[in-house]
Amino acid sequence: MSEIEFTAIDEALVRRAAEVVARAHERGLTLVTAESCTGGLLAAVLSEAPGAGTQLQGGFTVYTKAQKTIALGVPEDLLRRRTAVCEDVARAMVAGALRQSCADLAISVTGVAGPACDEDDNPVGLVHLAAGRRGHPPAHRVFRFGDIGRGAIRYRTVVAALVLIDEVLSTATATEAGAA
Template structure:
């Protein structure tokens, strides 16, 4: 099966504007992604000249990767689940700790079509963004069961907007 994701010109323009704003402020960005599987990093890195702003991206799809790469405590994942505010905050904080970035954003959610529960349905996504030594902003969005491709695309869009608000 081949799946093509067209991120779209609007999101690409917003990503370019984010990079320009970060560049003007001397900031560097790290991403920590789960349900988007690197799509946010791919969107940012597709923009020419991004290397002076986009420091690195972590794709931590499994719980083990969240712990090993970002330092998210296993007990935190066991207690709250990978799709939770606490884990999203820990992922963003871990991205800052494990990089030279000054800003980080994380995305963890359920893109579907499987994996949803009554408490955490398909389309539920948690985001966190912030700077070192400051409280992380958090957002939880229930996109609904729009299909895997659309949930991932909208998650990238929301992560870019959240990062921009931290700037």
């Protein structure tokens, strides 16, 4: 058996999540996650923050292509044509998470944490994030962390996701949030 590598939820991560949850509360917006390579870690980190009980609606952990289709409605043909790790799938995951929840803002994560390339030969460390509010196009970011280890990729992905959520929240005014 190979060595087990895990991703720690440390104080710095929880403090960053607390800032994001507080900003969501200020804006009157609720959150939902749609995660693949982070396996629910982002939702777990957000749930550690004070106020998460009112701002975090929940999350979807969709490791496989089939589950992305079943749970979030990501089109099978999109997954075949573009692979599960691409901008279009990240955006489709946001749309599906918003459609399947009562949250105001969704964040999606799709990528390859390792230890090997995925079935479509996407490299270890390739991660796509998308985040958006209802009625607004989602923002997208791509990261190429490289093969730095599964735990490090997942940790950096959660940090990047918190930054992206905060960016999307920053564009929402309290007035917009009430109308969203």
